[in-house]
Structures are given as C-alpha cells and as structure tokens.
Amino acid sequence: MNPANWRTYLVTQASLSGDRTTPEIVRAAIDGGVDAVQLREKDASARSRYELGRELRELTAEAGVDLLVNDRIDIAQAIDADGVHVGQSDLPVEVARELLGPDAIVGCSTSTVDEARDAEAAGADYLGVGAVYDTSSKDVNDDQAGVGPERIAEIAAAVSIPIVGIGGITADNAGPVAEAGAASVAVISEITAAADPQAVTESLAVAVETPTAVDAGGDDR
Amino acid sequence: MNPANWRTYLVTQASLSGDRTTPEIVRAAIDGGVDAVQLREKDASARSRYELGRELRELTAEAGVDLLVNDRIDIAQAIDADGVHVGQSDLPVEVARELLGPDAIVGCSTSTVDEARDAEAAGADYLGVGAVYDTSSKDVNDDQAGVGPERIAEIAAAVSIPIVGIGGITADNAGPVAEAGAASVAVISEITAAADPQAVTESLAVAVETPTAVDAGGDDR
Numbered sequence: 388m389n390p391a392n393w394r395t396y397l398v399t400q401a402s403l404s405g406d407r408t409t410p411e412i413v414r415a416a417i418d419g420g421v422d423a424v425q426l427r428e429k430d431a432s433a434r435s436r437y438e439l440g441r442e443l444r445e446l447t448a449e450a451g452v453d454l455l456v457n458d459r460i461d462i463a464q465a466i467d468a469d470g471v472h473v474g475q476s477d478l479p480v481e482v483a484r485e486l487l488g489p490d491a492i493v494g495c496s497t498s499t500v501d502e503a504r505d506a507e508a509a510g511a512d513y514l515g516v517g518a519v520y521d522t523s524s525k526d527v528n529d530d531q532a533g534v535g536p537e538r539i540a541e542i543a544a545a546v547s548i549p550i551v552g553i554g555g556i557t558a559d560n561a562g563p564v565a566e567a568g569a570a571s572v573a574v575i576s577e578i579t580a581a582a583d584p585q586a587v588t589e590s591l592a593v594a595v596e597t598p599t600a601v602d603a604g605g606d607d608r
Numbered sequence: 609m610n611p612a613n614w615r616t617y618l619v620t621q622a623s624l625s626g627d628r629t630t631p632e633i634v635r636a637a638i639d640g641g642v643d644a645v646q647l648r649e650k651d652a653s654a655r656s657r658y659e660l661g662r663e664l665r666e667l668t669a670e671a672g673v674d675l676l677v678n679d680r681i682d683i684a685q686a687i688d689a690d691g692v693h694v695g696q697s698d699l700p701v702e703v704a705r706e707l708l709g710p711d712a713i714v715g716c717s718t719s720t721v722d723e724a725r726d727a728e729a730a731g732a733d734y735l736g737v738g739a740v741y742d743t744s745s746k747d748v749n750d751d752q753a754g755v756g757p758e759r760i761a762e763i764a765a766a767v768s769i770p771i772v773g774i775g776g777i778t779a780d781n782a783g784p785v786a787e788a789g790a791a792s793v794a795v796i797s798e799i800t801a802a803a804d805p806q807a808v809t810e811s812l813a814v815a816v817e818t819p820t821a822v823d824a825g826g827d828d829r
Binding site: 477 | 653654655656658679680681682683685686696697698699700703706707
C-alpha cells in the first residue's frame with residue numbers, strides 16, 4: 388500500500404504486551420484495520436527477530452497489511468518484508484534503497500525540517516515524525532520531549548512525502564496530528580498495552596479520519 | 609582468500625584499543641600480516657559500524673586482507689565486505705548464504721560438535737570455535753569457560769571446513785590450538801590492547817605455523 392494511504396501503524400514491542408504474544412497483538416490490530424506494522428524489538432537477537440518476523444509476515448501478508456522492519460535491512464530481506472524503517476543512527480536511507488530496490492518502502496525517523504528534507508532527498512517513501520507528544524516509551528527518538536503537532540505542520544510544508552506521526556499518540560490526541568498534516572499515526576503502547584488492541588486500533592483510525600472531535604463528517608485527508 | 613589459508617584473524621573492539629583508533633589497530637595488524645579482520649563493535653550503532661566499515665574496507669582491500677562483518681549482513685553488503693560472521697543468535701547461516709550469494713565468505717560461531725556439523729551442513733565456509741581458553745572478553749560466546757584445544761580436535765574430526773580458534777588466545781598458547789587442528793586463530797584484546805599490535809600479529813602467525821614451541825621447523829599445517 389502507498390504510505391499516503393495508511394491511517395494506523397503499529398510498532399511492536401513485546402515487553403509492553405503483557406501476557407499476550409506479539410503475534411496476538413498484531414492479529415488484534417489487523418482485525419482493527421491497522422495498515423502497517425513495524426517489527427522493532429530492538430533488544431531481541433537477530434535470530435529472534437527473524438523468527439518473529441516470519442510469523443508476522445504470514446499474518447500481515449494474508450491481511451494485505453504492510454510489514455516494515457526497524458533498522459535491519461537484512462532481516463527485511465530475509466522475511467520478504469515490504470520495507471524498512473531507519474532512524475538517524477541506522478544505515479542511511481540511500482543504502483536501504485540501494486539494497487532493497489525501488490519497490491521497497493523505506494521510511495525514516497526525523498524530528499526536524501532539515502532531517503526531513505534530507506530523508507526525502509535520499510529517497511525515503513515516508514517520514515516518521517516525532518516524538519509528537521511527550522512519551523515515556525524511550526524508543527521513538529533520542530529527544531523524548533514532544534515536538535508537538537506544530538512540527539508536523541512545519542515538516543509537512545517542507546516535504547511532499549507522507550508523514551507518520553509518532554510518540555505519545557492516543558485516540559484522544561491523534562486528531563491534531565492528522566490536522567497538522569500527518570497521513571497516519573504510529574503507536575507502540577497505545578495498542579500493545581491496551582486491554583482491547585482491536586478497539587483501540589479502530590478508534591485511532593476514526594480519530595485520524597475525523598481530525599476534530601466535533602467534526603463527525605471528517606475531511607478524509 | 610580461502611579461510612583455510614588464514615593464520616591470524618583480528619576481531620575489532622574499539623573499547624580495548626586505548627588511545628588508538630580502530631583503523632590504526634587494523635593498519636598495524638595488516639603490517640603484521642593479519643589475514644582476516646572482523647568488524648564487530650556490537651555496541652555501536654549501525655551508522656557508526658557502516659562508517660567504520662567503509663574505512664576498514666579501504667584498508668583491507670588495498671592489502672588483500674579479508675573483511676568480515678559480525679552479525680549484520682546488510683552492513684556487509686553496504687560496504688562490500690568479503691563476508692559475514694554469524695553466531696548462534698544471529699541470522700542463520702542459510703539466510704546469510706542466500707542473501708550474500710555463493711562467493712561470499714560465511715563463518716559461524718560454534719562451541720559444540722553438533723553446532724559445528726549444523727553450520728557446515730548449512731553452508732558455512734569456516735567455523736569460529738571457542739572460547740578455547742577462559743576469557744574475560746565477554747563477547748566470544750555465551751559460555752566463557754574455555755572448551756580447550758580438545759574441543760577443537762573433536763570438531764576438526766567431525767567437519768571438513770577450516771576452524772578458526774577464538775577465545776583467550778595469545779602467542780604463548782596458540783600452538784596447541786593449531787596442533788589440535790585449527791587453521792588459524794582469532795583474537796580481540798591480544799592484538800587490540802597490545803602496545804605493539806604489529807609485533808603481536810607477527811608472533812601469533814609464527815605460533816600458528818610452528819605449533820610446538822620447541823618445534824622450530826613447524827609443520828606448516
């Protein structure tokens with residue numbers, strides 16, 4: 388799927404899923420209509436991520452959901468993922484593009500206009516921008532103070548590729564992120580730690596599609 | 609180079625190099641005749657390893673020294689390394705082979721006969737076997753109690769691919785490792801922390817080529 392058409396994006400983190408497995412969380416998010424899943428699990432070994440990735444590939448492929456791998460281009464290749472998501476300390480976007488080819492989805496974490504312009508110029512298909520709101524996940528960006536929806540708007544004005552807002556986003560505060568110009572929202576704990584991950588995924592999609600809480604019509608941006 | 613023809617193998621670790629840079633240590637090892645260099649630096653970001661790897665690729669290519677990347681097949685591809693070295697928790701040997709093709713060198717860490725047979729069957733070109741001697745490097749294998757040259761002999765009897773002994777090896781104790789059947793020896797601190805890395809590399813090669821300290825003739829195994 389074109390990242391411009393994503394609405395909700397789940398970043399996995401087994402440590403937040405309680406007594407559910409990551410495939411169970413992903414299954415529930417798929418049932419809730421999630422558009423993209425990123426295999427993250429930074430603390431797991433490559434072997435574990437590969438094995439988990441193969442499971443997630445089956446689930447997501449069946450459902451037509453995009454699967455991205457955080458950082459590791461080789462794991463993405465090995466599990467036939469749709470693409471990778473790289474941060475500022477990972478392999479450069481150009482290298483990911485070179486190794487994965489023109490059809491793969493390459494996303495890049497950015498938190499400033501300069502980083503965003505650089506990533507677009509290097510061939511990124513989408514930008515992960517954040518942390519939008521203050522977050523305790525400690526894993527979205529080095530700087531965990533939220534940049535706010537204003538930064539989304541600044542970056543959206545500077546680039547033409549779609550933006551995925553990330554960091555501290557919930558169904559309650561996703562509206563302003565979409566209004567500021569994000570095509571979709573990515574979450575870790577909001578879905579992973581939820582009592583009902585499917586329902587939360589559905590609520591997030593509604594919040595993105597109908598940016599202001601009082602605007603039931605939505606503008607389908 | 610065919611791994612069977614290696615004698616000395618340096619595994620990099622910046623934290624042990626004192627006030628020298630890793631390229632300086634590698635340069636000295638090359639001057640001492642090192643045959644293979646493995647870019648390890650497990651704690652560094654992918655971006656740092658990629659940048660360091662490009663420097664090491666220049667140095668090693670000029671000198672005709674093999675360059676391997678630990679764990680990350682994508683970094684190996686990105687810097688045009690000669691191959692990768694994977695451990696039991698990394699991507700499987702089969703996956704490395706599939707991604708890198710038939711000409712790449714794929715090595716695998718093993719400490720038992722079963723692991724060694726599996727790695728050979730999966731297409732490994734060489735085995736890293738250890739830790740041979742007790743080591744404090746905490747990074748050779750999960751089990752840091754030395755398996756001894758006896759294990760090298762057991763594994764050498766069970767497989768036909770070359771063995772690189774690793775773990776606690778010095779010029780003084782490398783002889784029995786080679787006598788037991790290792791084609792070469794890999795070291796981290798012995799070269800990296802040495803006052804004269806070039807001289808140590810030379811001594812290690814001599815120890816491998818002339819297994820018994822009293823046997824000045826050597827058997828050129």
